[in-house]
Amino acid sequence: MQKRWIVFLVCVLLIIGIYAVGKVYYERGEGLNKADFAWYESQICQEIEEGNKFAQERLAQKHPVFLNGIFMDIGYEWDSTIYVPIRIVAESLNWGVFWLPDLGVMQLVKNEEEIFVDIENVFGKAYVELPRLKNMIKLPKVDVHEGHIEIFTNERELKQVAVSGAKYNFYVNGMKMTEDAFCYQGRMYVPTRIFALSLGRIFKYEAEKGEAYIDQVKVNSIFVEGRNYATVEELNKIIDTGEAEFEFKEQSDDSADLWPVISKGPQQKIAALTFDDYLSDEVYPLLDILDRYEAKATFFVIGNSIEQNQELLKTLAQKGHVVANHTWDHLNLYTLTADEIRAQLIATTLKTEQYGVKAAPYFRPPGGYYNDKIIKIAQDIGLRTVLWSLNSVDGDPANSARVIKQTVSRWVHPGAIITMHTNRDSTIEALPGIIENLQKRGYELVTIPEMWVRRN
Numbered sequence: 001m002q003k004r005w006i007v008f009l010v011c012v013l014l015i016i017g018i019y020a021v022g023k024v025y026y027e028r029g030e031g032l033n034k035a036d037f038a039w040y041e042s043q044i045c046q047e048i049e050e051g052n053k054f055a056q057e058r059l060a061q062k063h064p065v066f067l068n069g070i071f072m073d074i075g076y077e078w079d080s081t082i083y084v085p086i087r088i089v090a091e092s093l094n095w096g097v098f099w100l101p102d103l104g105v106m107q108l109v110k111n112e113e114e115i116f117v118d119i120e121n122v123f124g125k126a127y128v129e130l131p132r133l134k135n136m137i138k139l140p141k142v143d144v145h146e147g148h149i150e151i152f153t154n155e156r157e158l159k160q161v162a163v164s165g166a167k168y169n170f171y172v173n174g175m176k177m178t179e180d181a182f183c184y185q186g187r188m189y190v191p192t193r194i195f196a197l198s199l200g201r202i203f204k205y206e207a208e209k210g211e212a213y214i215d216q217v218k219v220n221s222i223f224v225e226g227r228n229y230a231t232v233e234e235l236n237k238i239i240d241t242g243e244a245e246f247e248f249k250e251q252s253d254d255s256a257d258l259w260p261v262i263s264k265g266p267q268q269k270i271a272a273l274t275f276d277d278y279l280s281d282e283v284y285p286l287l288d289i290l291d292r293y294e295a296k297a298t299f300f301v302i303g304n305s306i307e308q309n310q311e312l313l314k315t316l317a318q319k320g321h322v323v324a325n326h327t328w329d330h331l332n333l334y335t336l337t338a339d340e341i342r343a344q345l346i347a348t349t350l351k352t353e354q355y356g357v358k359a360a361p362y363f364r365p366p367g368g369y370y371n372d373k374i375i376k377i378a379q380d381i382g383l384r385t386v387l388w389s390l391n392s393v394d395g396d397p398a399n400s401a402r403v404i405k406q407t408v409s410r411w412v413h414p415g416a417i418i419t420m421h422t423n424r425d426s427t428i429e430a431l432p433g434i435i436e437n438l439q440k441r442g443y444e445l446v447t448i449p450e451m452w453v454r455r456n
Helices: 002-028 034-058 086-092 130-136 192-198 232-236 283-292 307-318 338-354 372-381 401-411 425-440 448-455
Strands: 062-067 070-078 081-085 096-100 105-110 113-117 120-122 125-129 141-145 148-152 167-172 175-184 187-191 203-206 211-214 222-224 227-231 246-250 270-277 298-301 322-325 416-421 444-446
Touching: 062 081, 062 086, 070 086, 081 086, 081 130, 086 096, 086 105, 086 125, 086 203, 113 130, 125 130, 130 141, 175 192, 175 227, 175 338, 175 372, 187 192, 187 232, 192 203, 192 211, 192 227, 192 232, 192 338, 227 232, 270 283, 270 425, 270 448, 283 307, 283 425, 307 322, 322 338, 322 448, 338 372, 401 416, 401 425, 416 425, 425 444, 444 448
Parallel strands: 062 148, 270 298, 270 416, 270 444, 298 322
Antiparallel strands: 062 070, 070 081, 081 125, 096 105, 105 113, 120 125, 141 148, 167 175, 167 246, 175 187, 187 227, 203 211, 222 227
8 A cells, every 4th residue: 555655656746847847848948959949930930921821812802992083092802792991981971980899890970870880800901891881871873893993972073183204202301202203284292191191190081072181171282093192382381391301303223132021130149029019008017127127129119109108209218128110000011002001101200200219220010911012112211121030929818928928938049039019918927037037048138220230
C-alpha cells in the first residue's frame, strides 16, 4: 500500500515538474528553435496575404455611384446583388445618418421621418442593397448600365464644364495630394472634396442643388465629369490653411523603386512595441507602464482622434514615444480612391503637426490591407509602410491578458515588431508582464525609427 502511495506521489510530482518546465518554455520562448520561428513567421505572412486576397476578391466587382450626375463613391456587387455606400448617398440628400452600435444598425433621420437600416459592414464602411435603398428613401429613378449606378431625384441637369489639356500634381507641404489638378480659363483647380478631407474638414454635397459645401459653407466651384473642383484661392476663403505651402507640378514619368515594406527588424536582440488606433484617456495607463520600465513605443494614431486628445498627443512626444500614421478614419484602403487614400494620410500628418508634434515618416495600413499602389501613394507623401512580425492577438476582445502575454512571450524573436492596440483593458493588464519578460531575456525595446536605422 505504501509503495502505491510513493509511486502516486512521484507521478504527481513528475507531472507538476513537466508542466512547470513547459510553462517556462512557453512563456519565456526558450526551447524554440529557428524552425519554430520560421514557421511562425510564415504564419504571420500567410495571415496578412490571405486577408489581402480576401479583400481584393470581395471588392473586385466595382460600380461607380452617381447621384444627380455627381460622383459619390464606389458600390460593389456581392452574390449578384449590388450594394452602395449608404452614408454619402443619404447625407447628400440631407438625411441625418447615425450609427447605433448597440443595435448594430444605421439610423436615417429627415424632418419627421426616421428609418432604421440593417447594413453590410465592409471593412468599416456601411453598405446597403441598392433596391432596398431605393425603396427606403424613395429614390424616383435608378439606372444601372455599363457598370455605373446612376440615381436621379429630380429632372435638374448638373451644370458641368469640359476641360482638356494636361493634368498637374498638387502638393501640400511637399506631400502629393492629387494627380488630378488642371488649368481652366487661366486658373488652377484642385478636387474640392480631396482638399477638404486632406485638411481634416467636413465636406458635403447638396445633390438636389448640385452644390458642394465645406464646413456648411458653399464652395464657389465647378463640376467636371461629375467631380467638383475649386481654386486654392476660393478654398482658402473657407479653410484657414495657416502656413501650409501649396505647389503645382507638371506630371512626369515616375520610375522610382518602391520602398520596402518594414515587417521586421535586424537579427539583433531588439523588439519594437507598437500600438494602433485611437487616442483616448485609456492610453495614459499604457504610458504609465512604459514609464515604469523605461521603455519607448511607437503609436500609430488614427487622425480623427487627435483634436479631442491634443494634450495626450503632446505627452506622447514629450515622453520620447514615436507618433506615426494610421490614417484619418481607419478604413480599409481598398475601398478608397487613390486621392482619398492620400487625404487619409495627409490629414493625419497635418493634424499631428498642428499641435507641435512632428510625426515620424511611417504608416501602418489599417488591418494590414495594402498593395503596391498603396505603398506608392504613401511613398509620394514621404511615408514608409510598416506591418508586423508578431501579432499579440489583442485585437480579438475574447483574448485575455494571459493569452496576450503568453503569445508575445512565446513568439518574440530578434527584430520583432509587435502589434498591439490602444483602448484594450486586456492589453493594459498584459503589458507589464510582457515588458518584464522581454527585458529579463535581454531584449532592448526600441521604436520603429530606431529599428529602421539599425536595419540599415
